[in-house]
Amino acid sequence: MTSFHEAPAVYTGAVYLNVLDLDAMKAFYTDIIGFRVLSEADGRIELTADGKTPLLVLENREGLHAKRPNRAGLYHFAILLPSREDLGAAILHFIQKGVRLGASDHYVSEALYLNDPEGNGIEVYRDRPADEWNWNDGQVDMATVALDGDAVVRSAQEAGRTWNGLPEETVMGHVHLHVSDLAETERFYREGLGFEVATYYPGALFMSTARYHHHLGLNVWNGEGIPAQEKDSAGLKAYTLVFPDGAAVLKAAEKLRAIGAEVSEEGGQSVTADPSGNRIILQAGA
Template structure:
């Protein structure tokens, strides 16, 4: 199962930024997102016509502190190991700094940060038939990723974010794990797939995770007050049956559902075309 084949997946992420031009240029030059629409202080970027990222400019926004609740990273999922290798060749050529790289067993991931401190992961999944499970859930780890070996697999110049790229998952900073698990498995209805010390991973269907929450930097964080930079909303797409079940749990009606988790992190749920659900 691909991330986007699940009954609920991530459509796109919206960020509040202070310098729209600078941040948009970064995502275009470094990640290869293409500009799709621009409406005053809102700009949408994506891959082959599909919106993956929405940037909302607010020059007066308060800069969110690193220990507050909010975004840990937005994870851009590339269609293959080969595309990840080609992208690595691109960022090596332009000398874009990275923060780290990991083999998570279920994926190969490279981490970086945008000009306003928003975390980014660019990754490719390993073959699903190699994923391992235990009684506690899917087995994930954080192992060394050999970037030289990955780079040696590059076979073409990067031509921008390829067709089939999606937001594979979104990782959030929260104040406490029990409350996070109660919301994301209860109200949102996702499965708890695995736990790390201080972190929990949730998914729809058989994917390894669509959302994650951790307290590594934010233990005890209070609910967001609003007006800060960073995550504006995560837009999820759900099949009609999942959408209706979620609406019933949340006590809402309508095609677009709006939720906030215990830290005032906004989630918007829309419906998806079920013909593309595996």
């Protein structure tokens, strides 16, 4: 499952959210989503699935306000489970908790959709095996059709799989963002960060490395030319792209500067932002 989320791929790592109610969000992400607390101090909570790797970081500080509509920012972040059986166990868990769900079959994956208490979008999904994905002329076939939820649940029941929180093998599968301009955004991620377009979709494009169906979703469904979300807004603060090593981060920083993007050093990390103001932490893998 993780071959697309380990070197030599460049892939999504931890997502950072500014939150208004830290206690309520901690309760939701541990009780409902199934994360474990990795660390907690000074208005900041790191959440993990494996007990060592942060996948979601919640931060609260004075002066934050609710996010504005029709801005760039997070559409959803996507939690990738190891198997269909795990997704079936998650469905039963969410139903037991009374969570309102959306669900789709995307051909390459089977997915659930929900929102956290502050309106941040979440996808929980499992991938079909990569040899079942259909590529045509360099693009992977993806669609949005009805999920056979009964079959997914049966797979869990037949395997005796029950919900005990997120499995340790869970990773941050992808991040899907609202952006202001698709062509400009494509150029940034392709020329600056080395991503390739996996497929185009009405008002959106999906990009990846290593022939994954997508590590990044990018859409203009909030409107073209939308402004960036303010720095003091709740919602997405930043997300992480994990590179194979420090040399790969330095090379990416050079390419970004060559196309006119700014790269700064913040707390020992290289940080940039896409043309819509979505902040990206460039992290060297272990």
